[in-house]
Amino acid sequence: MSSTPMPSNKREGPKITSFFSIKMKSSTEPTDPSIANTNVMQKELNVEECDDKYDSNLHPNDPKTSIPKNQIEFKQRVLKGPYQPVLKIFPRTTLGNANKQRSFQHSWYNLFPWLEYSPKADLAFCFPCRMFNGATGLNAGQSEIVYSKTGFKNWKSATIRFNVHQKTKVHLNSSSALSNFLDSKSIDVVLDKTCEHINSQKEIQRLKNREIVKRLIDIILCICIGGKPLRGHTEKTNDVHKGLFLDIVSLLRKYDSVFNEHFISGPKNCLYTSNRIQNDLISSINLVIRKQLQDIITERKISLIADETSDIGHHEQLSIVLRYFDETKNCPIEQFLCLKRMTSVDAQSIFDKMSDVVQEYGIKWENVVSICFDGASTMSGSTGGVQAKFKEKNNNSFFVHCYGHCLNLVLVDSIGRHNIVTFDFFGNIQLIYNFIEGSCTRHAVLEKIANLTNTKLKTLKSISTTRWACRSEAISAIKENYTSILAAIEEIVDNTKQSDVRAKGKGILHQMKTFEFIFAMLMLDPILSSILKTSAFLQSSDINLLTALEIIESLKKFLVSMRNTEKDFTDIYHKTVQMCKNYDIEIPQLKKRKVSTKIDYSSNTQYYMSSKEEEMKVSVYYSTLDHMISGINIRFNQETINTIRSIGNLLILNINSNDITVLSAAFDLNSEMLKTEINLLKHTENIPKGEKNKCGDWINWLTQSNYGRETIFCNVFKALKTFMVIPVTSCSCERSFSKLSIVKTKLRSTMRQDRLDSLLTIFIEQEFAYGINIDDVIDTFKNLTPVDRRMEL
Secondary structure, X not given: OOOOOOOOOOOEOOOHHHHHHHHOOOOOOOOOXXXXXXXXXXXXXXXXXXXXXXXXXXXXXXXXOOOOOOHHHHHHHHXXXXXXXXXXXXXXXEEOOOOEEEEOOOOHHHHOOOEEEEOOOOEEXXXXXXXXXXXXXXXXXXXXXXXXXXXXXXXXXXXXXXXXXXXXXXXXXXXXXXXXXXXXXXXHHHHOOOHHHHHHHHHHHHHHHHHHHHHHHHHHHHHHHOOOOOOOOOOOOOOOOOOHHHHHHHHHHHHOHHHHHHHHHOOHHHOOOOHHHHHHHHHHHHHHHHHHHHHHHOOOOEEEEEEEEEOOOOOEEEEEEEEEEEOOOOEEEEEEEEEEEEOOOOHHHHHHHHHHHHHHOOOOHHHEEEEEEOOOHHHHOOOOOHHHHHHHHOOOOEEEEOHHHHHHHHHHHHOOOOOHHHHHHHHHHHHHHHHHHOOHHHHHHHHHHHHHOOOOOOOOOOOOOOOHHHHHHHHHHHHHOHXXXXXXXXXXXXXXXXXXXXXXXXXXXXXXXXHHHHHHHHHHHHHHHHXXXXXXXXXXXXXXXXXXXHHHHHHHHHHHHHHHOHHXXXXXXXXXXXXXXXXXXXXXXXXXOOOOOOOOOOHHHOOOOOOHHHHHHHHHHHHHHHHHHHHHHHHOOOOOHHHHHHHHHHHOOOOXXXXXXXHHXXXXXXXXXXXXXXXXXXXXXXXXXXXXXXXXXXXXXXXXXOOOHHHHOHHHHHHHHHHHHOOOOOHHHHHHHHHXXXXXXXXXXXXXXXXXXXXXXXXXXXXHHHOOOHHHHHHHHHOOOOOOOOOOO
């Protein structure tokens, strides 16, 4: 027998109750024409829906499958009715000497509602006889095994034989047994009338237990969202403070009678306030949040951001953040994924951890658009770094060197030992901070001086070794409090009884009253203020590369303008001279350089400064700005630069063939369709116009309701949406480190990694935690352990 294709859309027979309400009145009565016509129409529709794909496994309702022995499963199978699939082409069989091919006909389902068919075996069966052939003793010795076991296949005389069968005593007895079975009650209900009452009481108690657990989950959410510790130092009965969790439980018992009854009359071995239950509930919340995120990012384009740090327990931690495009908000979203402990920080170990996260969330490698790290060789190495290993998985993914780190490196390169004036200036700034803020007494002197002079004291800042843009605040504080700081240090030097403090104070006063210190302060203040603004703008989580590059270009133009505008330097120099005069600071004279004639006999070709102003301009002012401008050109010239420029041209619809090639390769687009869509947009009204169009403006225009523009211009929409997924900085990882320092403190330094990860997820992703489905958390909590919970949920 040739194998027969199974239908993918299978038509179940009518419900057994309706089937027997028609057929059990009389086995010889014709079927109601209206019902028959309806069935015919349904089957004709199903003929179009069915396909002839082959499935090697039997359908669960196929007549060739064994009859379920379990009482509940048996009743569920009976309620489904006869299995009546409709195929486009039923298998043909050669019958008789005429060599005519015949097959099963789907129209027989209307004539004989009890009929069912097995596509796998190409056999017909009688559903009542197959299910209830031996249910009663009435059919003893009269069973027709053709319709109940072996199956019928004589299609030539099928209608005649089917008419004969439905009038037989065997068929009538089986149909009656089926009807009685549907009308009967289960044996448990018949034997025990109180079973239903007992089950209802159990259900009431179960719902009550869920209400108790809901309150416990709300308490844990309230504490974890605030980043507070759940447990106290000790949790004994006579302790006044047992920790936030037990204290809030005690508070809630005062005002919630249902909650209080649980602790009074409930079993003492399942109060569900132990540390293990707390950990299980925290893990359950974390699992539900991750499941929600996993559902969101399925089949979406994503980017991965990662960074490392060490926590208070001397554990190296790797923070992983996910970035994707949210269609509801029409903007990119950065989502904290997890915190992984690293025992080794080589490139392979970091990649393995990130690869595990990719597999855990079911992310496909081809959907990873880009990765974003800092500039460490372990992460950004082009041959053995983490980014190189990611490109082995997906060669089309981009690597983005964090723009925040790039800007920081620009400052590091421009203010170094090659520029002694600025190098010494930052050292003096740190000395001032350490001297004043290192002692409460000396800080009090500064406050007293500020109050006497009626000036608003600005808090002194330490020089950050990693975030150089923050040095702007330290310079601004010194500049605004310069007079008060000088007076305070002079008073400290005059009144101190410690020789080292006096020596340090006199040294700081000497440095603060130098021309170079004043000039560096006035020069760096506007430069670092603009860089600080740029750095803060780059740290926005929804910023895209095009906007980031525009603000970087604006910063470079500002620095170039300062470099090329003579008036800017002149103003700074004159302010320095005036400030030195106000504070009786000596303006040093330029040391005349002695020209060596031993090395170069043409001494007139050697250049030397003619004035102090020229010396400060060339050796300090120009040097600082030139290094910054050069650093911006080098550091921000990344592999994404061509894509950014092509997207910029796309937004103004001024795109060439090279841009189309770049975008098509980067975002897997149809180049011809992209070109056609751009031509249509050029002749479309009400499009976003102007040289400063933003990706967000185009996204909003394309997704306006009732227009379907994202479908018409699908390649443009895909390019913009995928481009916005590419991250700019790794600041989200830095923010998670700030949260980590709050969650894991000296008093909470020994918690397990999985608990730390769960607490951090709830603390960071507060929006998910507030909107979490409590019932899902309870169901996860119920199945979290392999053994049943003591409290039925």
